[in-house]
Amino acid sequence: MTSAATVWMLLGYEWRRVLRAPIVWMALGLLLTAGAAGALNAARLHANQTADIARMAEQEGTWYADVRVRAARYAQPSSTPVPYWQDPTGASGFSRYYLRRFAAKPHLPLSMLAVGQSDLQPFAVPLRLETLFGGDRVYDYQPPRALATGLFDFSFVLVFVLPLCIGVVVAVVGAHERDQDVLSLVAAQPLTPRRWWSARLIALALVLAPGVAVVTVIALVVAGAPVLGDGRETLAVAALVAAHTLLWLALGGACLARGQGAIATASVITGVWLCLTAGVPLAGSLAVRLVAGPPTAVADVNELRRTTDDVQSGADAVVARRLVAHLGPTAASIDPGSLDYSTRLVLITEELEERLASQERRRQAYARTSAGIAAIVGWLSPQVAVQTALADLAGTGTSRHQRFLSAVRDFQLELRTFMNPRVLAPVRSPVRPACNGCPGRLTFTDYDAIPRFTLQDVSADARSAAALVTAAWLGVLALVVATWGIGGGTSWHLGS
């Protein structure tokens, strides 16, 4: 029999043996059951959030319908006066008390893949013109205890449970002969240890890698994911989990080839898992604290209150100065005290943002440092890399959220650009009442012209490509570990 024929025969034998091993099917069954339950959990959370976004849109529609009714009523002569803050037809009153817009971060098709930070970070942000540096600080209120334990989702299964399952399967199937004291019989055959371990690991890989990938796709289908809708992303997920599987399989194989039994192999895998899952992220968190020092929200509040007091104590001067900046030197004659609160607020907000710009820059610098360390930690810990890649594919990661927050800020500036000139215009040249005896000021009624928020998402291609880069990195790691392990397995280690 030729050497190639021997290899194929050995591989075929090992492959059949792996297929017959009950623990392989038990592990795949466990992953499927737990994975489907996790994906359903995430799908439920995201379905609720999507319903909330729809509810907010509906509520906004109802709000503007009511505003239009009021606008029509106040455009009719009436003896009842309407103060500016109750008048949606005046630009200044509208800008402060009636303007409603929100920015939503809709869920992506594969969102059930990972809850990521979607239970923690807001999916919809109400906008006001006077909020400093973006939208209101709001969040969806998930039970804090659930946030602390983490939601049981599919990524939990793939990142935490999968490596341990693979470790146990590889240890039990791979170390069978050694633990049953029959390895010497194998050693007596015309076979090198490297070839035997290679065949065994390849057989395990041929069953487990596609097995886990298929289990992943089935779990997603169970949770209602449109896996055929965009095949590229589904393929990227499958490649990612297959590469992750191969990495842990390679680690187990390396231990076995170097003479370890089942217990030692499983111990090494558990130890490495512990380091990568808890140790590296812990070190990363400490690094962020040491390098950047997280911004202290309480101290920021203090600075905000102090600055607000300073600005308010000289509010008239601030308003006068900024009016001139907006409207030209002729505005110097305007008495700031004669302006309504909403109009003054436009200018006060500008002043506050200017004075608190350093605080905002500190926050952004911290976010950049944190993102940089997140990237390093991702390269160092396959667990973090997989978790991040899954969250990015699902659209529930921090990077997408940061883009969302940045888009929210841009949208707020767009709203200000739209609204503020309309608020300030009557200051320069007061408008005459649109109708005699109408309580409404009627300086702004074009509600349909108010800009709306749209989020420009990263394309599915880019998301898939990023996940494939992670998969390739894990694949390379798996290859290196397997080569190192099997390359060192030059003896049968019968004495150990």
Add this chain to the structure above:
Amino acid sequence: MLARLVRLEILRLLRERSLAAAMGVFAAVLLLSALASWIGVRQDAGVKAAVAAEERQRWLGQGTKNPHTAAHYSVYAFKPAQPLQAVDAGVSPFVGEAVWLEAHLQNDLLFRPQQDAHVFERLGLIDPAGLLIRFGPLAVFLLAFAAAAREREHGVLGLALGTTAARGTYGGAKLAAVAVLSTATLVVPIALVGVLAISDSSAPADDVLRLAGWTLGAVTYIAILAAIAVSVCVAARSAQVAFGGLLVAWLLIVLAALPGASAAAAWRSPLPSFEAVKLTVAAEAPAYWSPEVGAEQIATILQRYGVTREADLEQRVSVRGAQLDVAERHSHAVFDREIGGFYDRVQAQDHSYAQFGWFSPAVAFHVTSTALAGTDFFHHRHFIDFAERYRRALVNRMNADLIPHPETDGREYTNDIALWAEVPAFDYAQPPVSQALGVARPALLALGGWLLGAVAMLVTTAARVKP
């Protein structure tokens, strides 16, 4: 006899250098994590106390202004860091720590420490109790495996059994040795930092009881795990089976149990959408009302004062102040029903989660630990309610001052520090330990049940063990 056996077991385990080194690493990691937490909590407490003092000075020194303007200026309240947060951070990284107590609105607590965190930061939360609950079992199982499974592996189980008077003594000695070493390695470092943390406590007696209770709970958790592990190792036919059994046990009753129980509690006691709650609040208790609602408020006020025309009131009452008061009191009922009702549901879900303690000792101890450390939702809610009561008292006091003072000659009424000083400083104290124990009752019962069950399992397996 038992004491000698326990001593022998401990000495034998300590002689294994790799095992001793591994346990030393566990102890060092827990100690460092507890110290880091403690330093963080102290710094946090210091910053909050200083800013709260400044906030009080700002309130008192806000000058002369209309009381309603003062109610809008109001104060920020900061949730004080509790000393035992160094032991178990609980929900603290996931809840806000500051709230603006302004008129018209029951604001959310803002600035959650984990709000903008990356994945790795959430995975790498430095929390000694969290490490103990999730990864401590690995250390206990390692010790139990070394103590119980290797005798069978080395073929000396029969000899070992022959040296003891009874099988129960054999199992008991193993359990005691594993539990003592695990406690020394995993619980003592955290408890010592806990002692440091409560040394400058403002409620020392309560905190001592809390720490003592936490330590007792942690030792119980360790004892449960030790009994389970020794039972599995004694009953298993081979070391391989024992190891596999322990790994699966850790995966099922610890690692997956915590998020699994959370998910199950969410299925069992689902929450309404918080967004829907906020929309209802905004619709039913808006901060700014329409002319139509204003007219209804004035009708109510006229009825209250027994007059028919607004003009009859304007000389003796600030109608705007009275309107603010009507709107404020109306909003309280809405907030209690909607926001309070939502928080009730969150607590009900926590209660449901605690009942899953019967399925996992990790869940039972998790609930116990956060309750005793004062870092569960019950304690958070206690702060929210306190802050809201303070806000209502402040706003009501401002409105009460405004109502009898109508505008004179078109000038609005103002007041000064004499009124601001009538509002006491925001001085929060956490609830007593007795209340915390009441909340943790289902988990405490489950923890006790697990202990009894685990010991019974050990007694049974030890009696049936065959060399």
